[in-house]
Amino acid sequence: MLETDFTALLLTVKLAIITSVLLVIICFPIAWLLANYKGRFKPYFEAIIALPLVLPPTLLGFYLLVAFSPNTLLGEVWHNLTGHQLAFSFSGIILGSLIYSLPFVMQPLLVGFNQVNSQYNNAAIALGFSTSKRFFFLLIPLLKSTILSAFSLGFAHTLGEFGLVLMIGGNIPGETQVVSIALYDHVEALNYQAAHELSLILFAISFICLVLLFKFNRSNLGFRGKNASN
Amino acid sequence: MLQININLALKHFVLDVQFEVEQGIIVGVFGPSGAGKSSLLAAISGVSAGQSVTNRQQNIANLAPDKRGMSLQLQACPLFPHLDVLGNLSFACKHRPKNNNQLALNETVSLLGISDLLNREVSSLSGGEQQRIVFARTLLLGQNIILLDEPFSALDWVKKQRLLWAIKYLAKNKNITFIMVSHSLKELSYCADKMLQLKQGKMTRFGDTEIISQQINNEQGTTHFSFLNFQQPRRLSEHNLTKVSLIDSQQVLYINQFDEKSSYKICVNANDISVSLKLERNSSCINTLQCILVSFQRQQYEVLLFLDVDGQSLLCSLNPLAWQQLGVTTGQTLYAHLHAI
Amino acid sequence: MSMLYNRVSYYFWFVLLLTISSVSAKENLHIAVASNFKAPLEQLLSEAPFVDDIEITLSAGASGVLYSQIIHGAPFDMFFSADAKRPALLKQKELIIKGSIHTYATGVLAFWQPELDSKNNYIAIANPRSSPYGEAAKYYNEHTLKTDLSFVLAHNITQAFQFVDSANAGQGIVALASLKAAYQQQADAKYLAYKVIPADQHPAITQQVVVLKSTNNLASANKVLSYILSPSVQSEIAELGYLKVCSQC
Numbered sequence: 001m002l003e004t005d006f007t008a009l010l011l012t013v014k015l016a017i018i019t020s021v022l023l024v025i026i027c028f029p030i031a032w033l034l035a036n037y038k039g040r041f042k043p044y045f046e047a048i049i050a051l052p053l054v055l056p057p058t059l060l061g062f063y064l065l066v067a068f069s070p071n072t073l074l075g076e077v078w079h080n081l082t083g084h085q086l087a088f089s090f091s092g093i094i095l096g097s098l099i100y101s102l103p104f105v106m107q108p109l110l111v112g113f114n115q116v117n118s119q120y121n122n123a124a125i126a127l128g129f130s131t132s133k134r135f136f137f138l139l140i141p142l143l144k145s146t147i148l149s150a151f152s153l154g155f156a157h158t159l160g161e162f163g164l165v166l167m168i169g170g171n172i173p174g175e176t177q178v179v180s181i182a183l184y185d186h187v188e189a190l191n192y193q194a195a196h197e198l199s200l201i202l203f204a205i206s207f208i209c210l211v212l213l214f215k216f217n218r219s220n221l222g223f224r225g226k227n228a229s230n
Numbered sequence: 231m232l233q234i235n236i237n238l239a240l241k242h243f244v245l246d247v248q249f250e251v252e253q254g255i256i257v258g259v260f261g262p263s264g265a266g267k268s269s270l271l272a273a274i275s276g277v278s279a280g281q282s283v284t285n286r287q288q289n290i291a292n293l294a295p296d297k298r299g300m301s302l303q304l305q306a307c308p309l310f311p312h313l314d315v316l317g318n319l320s321f322a323c324k325h326r327p328k329n330n331n332q333l334a335l336n337e338t339v340s341l342l343g344i345s346d347l348l349n350r351e352v353s354s355l356s357g358g359e360q361q362r363i364v365f366a367r368t369l370l371l372g373q374n375i376i377l378l379d380e381p382f383s384a385l386d387w388v389k390k391q392r393l394l395w396a397i398k399y400l401a402k403n404k405n406i407t408f409i410m411v412s413h414s415l416k417e418l419s420y421c422a423d424k425m426l427q428l429k430q431g432k433m434t435r436f437g438d439t440e441i442i443s444q445q446i447n448n449e450q451g452t453t454h455f456s457f458l459n460f461q462q463p464r465r466l467s468e469h470n471l472t473k474v475s476l477i478d479s480q481q482v483l484y485i486n487q488f489d490e491k492s493s494y495k496i497c498v499n500a501n502d503i504s505v506s507l508k509l510e511r512n513s514s515c516i517n518t519l520q521c522i523l524v525s526f527q528r529q530q531y532e533v534l535l536f537l538d539v540d541g542q543s544l545l546c547s548l549n550p551l552a553w554q555q556l557g558v559t560t561g562q563t564l565y566a567h568l569h570a571i
Numbered sequence: 572m573s574m575l576y577n578r579v580s581y582y583f584w585f586v587l588l589l590t591i592s593s594v595s596a597k598e599n600l601h602i603a604v605a606s607n608f609k610a611p612l613e614q615l616l617s618e619a620p621f622v623d624d625i626e627i628t629l630s631a632g633a634s635g636v637l638y639s640q641i642i643h644g645a646p647f648d649m650f651f652s653a654d655a656k657r658p659a660l661l662k663q664k665e666l667i668i669k670g671s672i673h674t675y676a677t678g679v680l681a682f683w684q685p686e687l688d689s690k691n692n693y694i695a696i697a698n699p700r701s702s703p704y705g706e707a708a709k710y711y712n713e714h715t716l717k718t719d720l721s722f723v724l725a726h727n728i729t730q731a732f733q734f735v736d737s738a739n740a741g742q743g744i745v746a747l748a749s750l751k752a753a754y755q756q757q758a759d760a761k762y763l764a765y766k767v768i769p770a771d772q773h774p775a776i777t778q779q780v781v782v783l784k785s786t787n788n789l790a791s792a793n794k795v796l797s798y799i800l801s802p803s804v805q806s807e808i809a810e811l812g813y814l815k816v817c818s819q820c
Contacts, residue, residue, distance in 0.1 A: 069738045070691070087739035088693060088723050119308055126275060126302040127371060131294075133325045141312045170723035170734065171698060184726070188635035188701030190660075 004173050005198050008182040012159060013205075015090070015178060019097040020154035023105040024147055026098070031106055032139070035113035053103045061167025064096050068168060088170035093178070096164045105154040112146030113139075145216065152213035159206055232375060232407060235282035236273045243431040245269055251424060253374065254405040256397060258418030258439065260446065261428035267411040268305060270428065271377045274409065275302035285375070300375035303368045305383075308360075309352045315363050316348045322370035333372055333404070341396050342366050343491070357384035365393060369400070378410040382417065387497070388487045394421040395492040416455055416497055419443040447545065448527070454500035454534065456545040458483070461494055476519075479540035484516050485571055500547035502570045505535065507558060509565050517568040519544070523560050526553075537566055598791045600627045601646060603637045605653035607729050607746065608676065608778065611811050612651060619798050625791045633727060635701055641666065641783065648786040649795065651675060651778070653728075654703040658779040668789065671782035675799050677814035678704055678728075678776030679747040680711065680768040683735055685761040691741025694720040695734035697727055704728040707773035708744035715772050744768070748812030770814060778813075 034045060052060060067074045068086035078086050086092040116139060124134050140147075162180035169176035171185070179202050186195035233250040245266045251257055259267050274283055276290070276298050283290050283298075290298045309318045323335055339345050344362050347355065355363065361384050368376060382390045398421050400406050412418050418425060418439070425442035427435035435442050447454055460474040460483065472488035474496075475481070485496060509518065521537040521544060533553040535546040544566060548556070558564060604612050609631035616627055630637070630647065638657040641647060642664060652658050658672050696712075697705030705728070712718060720742070725731035728746045735743035736753070747767060754762040780799065782792045798804060809815040 065733065065737050065739060071738045075739075085691070085693070085739065087734070087737075119306075120310060123304050123307045125296070126272075126304045127307070127368060128296045128298070128301045128373060129325060130296040137321070137325060138310065142310070144312075166726055167730075170693075170695070170740075171726065172723065181726075185698065185700055187639070188633065188698070188726075190635065190638075190656075 004177070005179075005182055005194070005201075007174050008177050008179045008198075009201065009205075011090075011174060011176075012178040012180075012202075015093060015097060015161075016155045016158040018094060019101055019158045020105065020151045022094070023098060023101060023154050024109075024151050027102070027106045027109050027150070028147070031109035031113050032135070035110060035117055049106050050103050052100050057100060057161070057163030058167055060099060061096065061164040064092075064099075064164070065168050068092055087168050088172055088176060090175050092168055093165050093176050096168055097158050097161055100161055100164050101154045101157045104157045105150045108146055108150040108153060109143075112143050112150075116142050148216055149213060152209060152216075156206055156209045156213070159202070159209070231286060233282075233284045234274055236270060238269070238273050240266060240269055240431060245273065245431040247426070247428070247431075247433045249426060249433065249436050251407060251409075253407050254401050255424060256401050256408040256410065256422045258422030258425045259409060259411040259428060260415055260418055260425060261413070263413065265428040266431040267413075267428055268379050269431075271302055271379050271409065271411060275300055275377055298375075299373060300377060301368055301371045301373040302377040303364065303379060303381055305379045307364050307368075309355075309363060309367070311352055314352060315350050315355070318352065318363065318367050319348075319370055322367045326370065326372045333370055333400075335370065338366050338369055341399065341491075342369075343392055358386070358389060361385055362389070362393065374405070375407045375409070378408065380412055381410065382412075387416075388489065390417060391420070391492040392489050395489075397421050398493060415443060415446055415452065419455075419457065420493065420495070420497065444543075448534075454545045454547050455497055456500070456543055457495045457497055458539065458542055458544065459495045463488055463490075463494070476540060476542065479542075481519050481540060483519075483568070483571065496571055498544065498568055498571060500534070500545040502568065503544070503546040504567045504569070505537075505546055505548070505556060505558075506565050506567070507556070507562070513567070515567040515569065517571060519566045519568065521564055521566050523558060523562050523564055525560055528553075537564065539566070598625045598788055600625050600648050600788055600791045600795065601630065602627060602649045602651065602795070603630045603632070603641065603645070603647040604651040605634045605637070605778070606631045606727065607653055607748070608651055610752065611748070611808065615799065615804055615807065616795070619795075621791075621794050621798070625794065627795075633701075644785075646785060647783055648788055648792050649780060649782050651780045653778050655777040655779045656703070658781045661781055661783075666784050668782040668784055668786070668792075671792075671796070672779055673781075673796065673800055674777045675780045676778045676808050677770075678707070678778060679770070679812060679814050680704065680707055680744055680773060680776070681747045681750055681765040682716075682742070682768055683732075683745050683750060683765040684742040685735065685738070685764050686741065687764070689741035691738070692720050693723045693734075693740040693742075694718060695723045695725055695731045695740035695743035695745075697731045698724040701726070702728055703774075703776045703778075704731075704744075704746055707776050711744065711768055711773040746812065751812040 034042070065087060066072065069075045070079050070085065075086055078084070084091070086095065120138060120142060121134060124138055129138070160180060161178065162184070165176065165178050165181055166184070169178070169181060171177050171181055179198060183195055183198050183202070186192070186198065231250060231252055234248060236245055236247045238245040243266070247270055259270060261267050276293060285299060309315070310321065313321060319335060339348065342362060342365065344366055347359055347363060361382055365381050368378070382393055385393070394417060397408055397410070401408055410418065410422065422439045424437065425435070425439045426433060427442065427446060435445060446452060459477045461477055462475045464473045466473055471484045471486065474483050474485055474494070476483065483496065519539050521539040524536045524538050526536065527534040528550070531550070533548045533550055535548060537544040537546055546566060609629060613629060616622065634653045634657055637650060638652070638660070641650060641661065650658070650661070655674070658667070661667050662672060696708040699705040699709040705724070723734060723740050725734055729749060731743050732745045732749040732753070734740040735745065747765070750762050750765055780796065782789070782796065786792050805815060
C-alpha cells in the first residue's frame with residue numbers, strides 16, 4: 001500500500017503546483033481588468049468567479065463528466081486536438097482543479113489590486129505613467145506578496161480536493177488517484193491503519209504550507225524594511 | 231500656448247473654467263475647499279474625460295493621461311513603498327515618457343535640497359519630507375506641463391519658500407508650465423505669475439498675480455499679508471541674522487531665516503505689524519520701516535492700513551481700538567514695526 | 572390562588588406535549604441503505620401493507636460510510652448493505668440481533684458496450700477494494716474476459732454506469748439493475764446493448780440486510796424484513812435486475 005500512497009502524494013503535490021501556477025497566470029490579468037472595471041455588470045462577473053466556492057464539488061464534477069464526454073463539444077474538441085480523453089486523465093483533473101480553486105486565487109488578487117489602485121495606481125496614472133510601465137514596474141512588484149498568498153491559497157485548497165476528482169478521475173494510480181481519493185479508498189476497504197497514516201502525512205503537508213503562507217504574508221504590498229509587518 | 235475649456239457637471243455644481251496660458255507660466259488656482267480645484271486639475275489632465283484642452287493648437291482632450299504631455303500630482307500621491315527614496319526618483323527618471331525635458335537627477339536633488347534624504351526608507355519620512363520627495367519625483371518625470379494639487383501642505387513656510395522658488399526657476403529656465411492649486415493665498419502670491427480664483431466651480435477672477443491677489447486680499451475675512459522685495463543679503467553670523475536692503479531704498483531689514491535659494495522677497499503678515507507716529511530709539515524691535523499711510527479701510531473687527539514703503543505696499547491690520555488710539559490720518563508719515571520676520 | 576393555577580396549567584401543558592410527541596399514530600423506523608438499492612427499497616416500501624403504520628426514514632450512502640457510522644453508534648434500526656462483508660463484520664462486533672442477517676438481493680453483472688465499434692479503450696468497473704460488484708468484475712476479467720483495455724475504477728457501481736453512460740468509457744461491467752432502471756426512465760436503445768454475465772463466472776454479489784441490536788422497534792423491523800424476503804417482493808426485486816433469491820432451490 002505504501003507505494004501507491006507515495007505516488008498519490010506526489011501526484012497531488014504536482015496537481016496542486018501546476019493548478020496554482022496556471023491560476024496565478026490566468027487570474028492576474030483578469031483581476032486587474034475586473035478591479036479597473038466599474039461598469040454595471042461587475043457584480044455578475046464577481047458572482048461567476050465566486051460560484052465554485054458555493055457549488056458542491058460533486059455538482060461541478062458531475063457536469064464536467066458530461067462536458068468531457070467525447071460526444072459533447074469540449075470532449076470532442078480536446079480529442080481532436082490531443083487524441084486523448086479528458087476524463088480519467090491528469091489534464092482532466094487539472095481542468096477541474098482550475099475551476100474548483102479559481103476563487104481562492106482570484107479573491108486575494110482582487111483585494112490586492114483594489115488596494116494598489118486606491119493608493120498607488122491612481123496616482124501613477126495621474127502622473128502620466130503608461131499602462132505597460134505601471135503593470136510591469138509598479139503593480140507586479142507591489143503585488144509580489146499578494147501573488148504569493150494567492151498561490152499558496154490555491155495550492156492548499158487543491159491539496160484537499162476530493163468530490164470533483166471523485167467524479168471525473170477514475171481512480172487511476174499515477175494519473176488521477178490523488179491523496180484524498182486514496183484515503184477514501186482505504187476507508188471504504190476498511191483499511192483504517194493505512195487511512196490514518198496517509199491522513200497524517202497530508203495533514204502535515206497542509207499545515208506546513210499554511211505556516212509558510214502566513215509567515216511570508218507578513219509584508220503587505222511589498223513594503224520594505226522595519227514596517228514590513230504592517 | 232495651453233488653452234483650457236472646461237465645462238463639467240459635478241455633484242453639486244458645474245465646473246465652468248476657460249483660460250489660456252503661455253508656455254513657462256505659473257498659474258495659481260485659489261479657492262476654498264470644495265470649490266472644485268482638484269476636479270479642475272483632473273479635468274485638465276484627462277483623468278475626467280472629454281474636456282476641451284488644446285496644447286500648441288493640438289487637441290489633447292481625447293488622449294490618454296500618459297500621452298498628454300503633462301503630469302498631475304494628486305493630493306494623495308504616495309511614494310512607492312517597494313523602493314527607497316532614491317529608488318523612487320530613479321524610477322521616475324527611468325520610466326519617463328520621451329520628451330524634451332530631461333531634468334537630471336542630481337540637478338533636481340540640489341535644486342530642492344533633498345540630498346540628505348536620498349538613502350532613507352519611504353516609511354521613515356515625515357509628512358513634509360515626503361512631500362518634497364514626491365515633488366522631486368514629479369519634476370523628474372520631465373513633462374513640460376505640471377499640475378500640482380496642494381503639493382506643499384505639510385511644509386513650514388521656510389521649506390516651502392525653497393520649493394516655490396524652485397518652481398519659479400524651472401518655469402523660467404526650463405520653460406515648464408505649472409498649474410498649482412492651493413488654499414494658501416500666501417503661497418500662490420509668492421510664486422505664481424497668474425492667479426485664478428475658483429468659487430463653486432466658477433472662475434471668478436483670472437489675471438496677473440499682483441492684481442488678483444491684491445483684490446482677494448482686500449476681501450473681508452481673508453488673512454492679510456504683503457510681500458517686500460529686497461536685495462543684497464549680508465549674513466551677520468554673530469547675531470544669526472541676515473541683513474537685507476529694500477529695493478530702491480536705503481532702508482534695511484534683519485531677517486531670521488533666509489535661504490540663498492529663494493526669491494528675494496519676504497512675506498509680512500498684516501497682523502504682525504504695529505505702527506507708531508514717532509520713532510522710538512530704545513525699543514526691542516529691530517525691524518522698523520518708515521512709511522506713508524496711503525489709505526485705510528474700516529471693516530467690522532479690524533482696520534486695514536495701506537502703507538507705502540519707498541514704493542512698495544505694506545498691509546497692516548489693526549484692532550479698531552488700536553486704530554483709535556493711534557489717531558492718525560492719511561498722508562502722514564508713520565513707522566511700521568515688523569515683528570516675527 | 573392564581574400562582575397555584577399557573578403551576579398546574581404549566582404542568583398540564585408540559586405533560587400533554589410530552590405524551591403527544593411520544594404517542595404517535597405510527598411506529599418509527601430508521602433504515603440505512605446502500606445507495607444503489609435506495610430507489611428500489613423506497614419503491615417497495617411505499618407499496619407495503621404497513622405503509623400507514625410504520626414511519627420509515629431512509630438514509631442512503633456508501634456501505635463503507637454507513638458501516639462506519641453504525642460502529643460509532645448511529646441510531647439505525649436496519650442496515651441494507653451492498654455486500655455481505657459488512658453485515659458479517661457487524662455480526663462479529665455483536666452489533667446485530669441474533670439471526671437477523673439475510674440476503675435480500677443478489678447482484679447481476681452485465682457487460683455493457685453502448686457503441687459497438689467504439690475506439691474508446693476505457694473499461695469501467697466499480698473499485699474492487701470496496702465494492703462486491705467490482706470484486707466480481709475483477710474476478711470475471713482475470714478468469715474469463717482477460718481484456719487488455721485500460722481499467723477505470725469508479726467509486727461505486729453506479730458511477731461505473733455513469734462513466735459508460737456519459738461515453739467517457741467505451742464499455743463497462745455494470746449492474747444489470749442500473750441498465751434496467753435507466754431504460755425505464757428513458758427508452759433509449761443503448762441501454763439494451765448489454766450481455767448478462769453468467770452468475771457462475773464470478774463470486775456471488777450477495778447484498779445482505781441486518782437488524783441492529785440498537786433498535787427500539789424490533790417488531791416493525793421484523794415486519795419490514797419478512798416483507799422484503801417474501802416471495803412476491805423477491806420476484807419484484809429480480810425484475811429490477813437482480814438474481815432471484817431461491818430459498819427453495
